[in-house]
Amino acid sequence: MLAVVGTLAVWAVTCKASEGPPPPPPAPAVDVGADIRTSPGQAVSLTARIAPPGANPSSYRWTLAWGDASVDSGDVGSAGLITVSHTYAAVGQYALSLTGRASTGATANDTATVFVDAPGTPQVLIGAGDIGECGIPWAAKTAALIDTIPGTVFTLGDNAYPYGREIDYTNCYKPTWGKFKKRTHPVPGNHDYQENLPNPEPDSTATGYFGYFGVAAGNGPVGNYSYDVGAWHIVVLNSSFEEKEFLGRVLDTTAQLSWLDADLAAHPSPCALAMWHHPRFSSGVVHGSDTRMTSFWQHLYNAGVDVVLSGHEHNYERFAPQTPGGVADPTRGIREFVVGTGGGGYDTLDVTKVTHTGNSEAGSVDHGVLKLTLSPGSYHWEFIPVGYTLPVDSTPPEYTHTDSGTALCH
16 A cells, blocks of 8 residues: 555656746736826826736836836736836926836836926817728828827727727727827727627627727726826726627626726816716717716716716717706706717717707717817817818708817816
C-alpha cells in the first residue's frame, strides 16, 4: 500500500512539473480616454485602462505624467483600471501621458490633452446622434461642420449602422466622426446593441461600441458616466433597455437610477445636462415620445437638471421646459433637444404636433449638429444644418432650417 502511494506521489509531481511556467502576461492596453477640460484649482479625476481585459492586474504598473511636472505611479487596480486625481494650478494646455508596463518589460503609452481654462470661460458642447451610415454622405457633411468648431463632442447613440459592430465602427463611423475621437464623449443607442428588427441579433454587451470608445464610454456594459464641462455637470445614461420586449434582455434601470441619484448628489452643480438615446418627448412619426424614459426624467427633474439631449428620431426638435409628464414648467422644467441628425437618413415630423402641441417649439428634418455654448448660469443653443435644405416652397411652415436661443439655468 505504501509503495502504491509513493508511486502516485511521484506521478503527480512529474505531471505538475511538465506543465511548465504560466504564460507571460500580454502587453499593456493603455487607454486614457477623451481629452479633459477643467479650471485651476478644480480636481480632475481620471479613470484609465492599463491591463487588457481578463489579464492579471498584478502583472502591471503605470506611470502618469500630468504635463505640469507632476508625476504619479503605482499598481493596477481590479479589472485592469486605475483611477487617479490631480489639480492644475495655472491656466494652460497640458500634454498628459500615461505609460503601462508589464512584468515582462513590455510597455504601451496613451496621451490626452488637458485644457485648463480660466473660471467662467464659456464651453462648447457639440454633436448629434444617429450618425455613421455607409453609402450616404451625411455623416461626412456633419463631421465637416464639427471640424471647424473647437469644443467637446457628444454622440447620442446609433453611432455606427447597421449593427454597431467593430466593422461598422471601422467602416461607417471612423472615417468621418472618428477624427474627433479624442474629444468625444459617446452615448450608446439601440443599433449599438446589434439590433436588426424584426430579425434581432442581440448583443447585451455592445462590444463594438465599448471596444471602439474604450474608457471614454464608461465601464460597460451599462455605460453610464459623468463629466464636467466648465461650470456644467454632464450625465450620460443608457436607454437601450427600451427594446427589451423584442430582444429578451434588460439593462437594469434601477441600478442606473441609484447611480444617477448618487452622482448628482456628489456634483451639486448650478447647471446640469443629461443625455441618452431614446427621447421622452418627440413629434416624430417613426418612434415618437417614449414614456419609458419617464423615470429618468423624474429623477433629473427632482434634482433640478436643466437640459436633456436625445436622438433616435432622425430629425431635430426643441421643446419648452416641461415636467416628466409633459406639462409646461418654465421655472423647474427640463428643456429637451432631439438631435438625431448626425447622418443616418431622416425621419419626418408630424406637422400637426411640431410647434403646435406638447410644448414643441421648433423642428427640422435637415441633417446637422447642435452647438451648445455653456456658461455659468446660462446656455445658448444653435442648430447648424449641413447646408442642403429642402426646397422652401415644399417645406412645411412648421419646419425650420436653423434654430437658436439662450436660456438661464434654474
